[in-house]
Amino acid sequence: SQQGEEDPQALSIQEGENATMNCSYKTSINNLQWYRQNSGRGLVHLILIRSNEREKHSGRLRVTLDTSKKSSSLLITASRAADTASYFCATGPMYNTDKLIFGTGTRLQVFP
Amino acid sequence: GAGVSQTPSNKVTEKGKYVELRCDPISGHTALYWYRQSLGQGPEFLIYFQGTGAADDSGLPNDRFFAVRPEGSVSTLKIQRTERGDSAVYLCASSPTVLGNEQFFGPGTRLTVL
Numbered sequence: 708s709q710q711g712e713e714d715p716q717a718l719s720i721q722e723g724e725n726a727t728m729n730c731s732y733k734t735s736i737n738n739l740q741w742y743r744q745n746s747g748r749g750l751v752h753l754i755l756i757r758s759n760e761r762e763k764h765s766g767r768l769r770v771t772l773d774t775s776k777k778s779s780s781l782l783i784t785a786s787r788a789a790d791t792a793s794y795f796c797a798t799g800p801m802y803n804t805d806k807l808i809f810g811t812g813t814r815l816q817v818f819p
Numbered sequence: 820g821a822g823v824s825q826t827p828s829n830k831v832t833e834k835g836k837y838v839e840l841r842c843d844p845i846s847g848h849t850a851l852y853w854y855r856q857s858l859g860q861g862p863e864f865l866i867y868f869q870g871t872g873a874a875d876d877s878g879l880p881n882d883r884f885f886a887v888r889p890e891g892s893v894s895t896l897k898i899q900r901t902e903r904g905d906s907a908v909y910l911c912a913s914s915p916t917v918l919g920n921e922q923f924f925g926p927g928t929r930l931t932v933l
Contacts (some may be wrong), residue, residue, distance in 0.1 A: 805874065
């Protein structure tokens with residue numbers, strides 16, 4: 708079963724604009740990760756934020772985590788056509804397992 | 820260095836047949852994970868190994884699905900009596916340690932059951 712839901716399901720923007728994707732989840736977590744997927748195949752890890760962190764940056768990526776609301780957001784600044792992909796949040800549960808539970812994904816299209 | 824590799828990249832089989840999907844993790848990674856992804860959905864967890872043992876197999880949908888990792892490196896996902904609903908992309912990932920680290924994914928095997 709899917710842990711989280713992502714919002715929006717699809718997002719279309721112009722190059723240079725910022726893209727914001729949101730993720731909500733249901734249970735307590737150890738960490739939350741964001742992955743990118745091109746063409747429905749392998750996923751690439753983007754960033755990991757732990758449950759005791761509130762914000763993290765990596766290059767043009769900014770991730771926030773609000774454990775009280777069970778939500779996270781991914782901001783991509785100054786988007787490029789090459790950012791076109793599906794983006795998934797994935798949560799690592801709190802106890803006894805290292806599996807990831809993925810959200811439903813946001814399909815981002817960046818037009819040149 | 821080499822990433823996670825999966826073979827075959829595509830597998831077409833008939834309903835009722837047996838299939839094996841192989842995953843070669845990154846060398847030295849102790850944890851190995853299997854997920855499957857249906858069209859338009861996020862990956863769904865199946866099973867993960869810490870070394871040779873299955874640490875969590877709670878995602879296996881039924882007893883037709885089985886996975887092994889006999890030497891703590893390569894893993895094989897085995898599906899018996901395949902059904903059309905098993906059609907999906909099967910993804911493998913590995914991680915250097917367990918408990919809350921990023922996972923490195925392979926390109927996946929697209930399984931089509933006719």
